[in-house]
Amino acid sequence: ARFLSVNRNKRSMTLNLKTEKGREIFFKLVQKSDVVLESFRPGTLQKLQVDYERAQEVNPQIIYCSITAYGQNGPYKSKAAHDINILGLGGVLSITKDRTIPGIQIADTTSGLLACIAILTALITREKTKKGQYIDISMLDGVISLLSVHAAEYFATNVSPVPEKMPLSGGLACYHVYETKDSKFITLGALEPKFWNLLCKTIEREDLIPEQLREDQKSLKKVLKDIFKQKDQKEWVNILTDMCTPVNSLEEVFQDPQVLHRDMLSFVDHPAAGTINQIGIPIKGLDTTKMRPPPLFGEHTRAILTNLGFLETEIEEFKELGVI
Structure with missing residues (x-):
């Protein structure tokens, strides 16, 4: 599965660089x-x-x-x-x-x-x-x-x-991961005052507004931890739209409407594995060609050597000598 996931749009050839002929072929490839x-x-x-x-x-x-x-x-x-x-x-x-x-x-x-x-x-x-x-x-x-x-x-x-002392690495209660009532998790990103103030008003704890950056973050995390345990993950995500996301499993990631809309789940037909799922291309807007499936090991050796000008008899000889 890992080989398939990282080798799409590539061609695969085998070449033994420990042989003189293998090195000769390598340098022919370098020329082109x-x-x-x-x-x-x-x-x-x-x-x-x-x-x-x-x-x-x-x-x-x-x-x-x-x-x-x-x-x-x-x-x-x-x-x-x-x-x-x-x-x-x-x-x-x-x-x-x-x-x-x-x-x-x-x-x-x-x-x-x-x-x-x-x-x-x-x-x-x-x-x-x-x-x-x-x-x-x-x-x-x-x-x-x-x-x-x-x-x-x-x-x-x-x-x-x-660990857990740096602001963006777990040090702040307003920028943290919390467990919800249904034993799932959410991420909270309420760094800016507008988000923190909105959070405090939403959970009816406006007394916490001036406490966002207080020295004792541990006790503030405990307060929020207890509050977030009162509702399910989906409820919090719907309530705190701009500052909260679910901690998704990969199954949930590839069912997410934003992920699907952006074509981050794609499919290719592979000659041996059949139709396989692939992560989509994350860079949008480029004039890209159609995605090709990952190759079989050494699948294009013969085609590449032919393109370099080697005859069929030479390719067969390379195979017998362990060059390819």
Whole structure:
């Protein structure tokens, strides 16, 4: 399921870079390509003899992007790491309640987004310079870049932020998650005075209006916790329209009218899996082509090699020799 979810609109080929013929094919691809994207440990592609310097020799305009845990230099460059390791080292878990692992892979996702931004920037730059670039993306750098607000507080006070003390990370009662009568949850975002005042009037606790930012947030959270336990989730969402949303399960997300209206649930026909659900494209307004299903493993190897000019007999030989 994960392979299907992240590989739509792609073509798949197999290629053994440990063989001389595999490297020859790789460089033929480089000649016809705009971008090479890889995530091997630093030094691996040099050993395989398919690194940026060699790629640039056959295509001086190639954009070559490497995503690694710690980047191409520094004392940790050769170490392996997973998302959780980066979140720990980068300080994210230190500001997360109970040092809980987030529900999504923040470091993995952030590094991918940064790589996308960097590649697009390099492509635009190439229009002017006619030169390629090497891009070095570190998962650790990416995670640390997300801490700009938290780091600003630390730089100003020399005190490290702690969980549930920061205003937007659980420190304020007016910006928090609460359980409802039906054992579901809602998010409350009543930061601005107009929303806080409206909340206090709605729950008939106008005495709390001047207490929004009081030092003792714990007792204020307790007051709101008891109040929100008096009604079901749907009731609160309807009553507090602009400051409250449900905490949805994925089943509820993909039944939500706003999500459906924005085509964030889509369907594609896959040759092996049949009709499969996919998350829609979040960027609207672009002149995009029709969504193609994720490929089978190596599905396009033969077609790509044919496009590179290899004969059918050569392709069969590659298969026998373990090149593909």
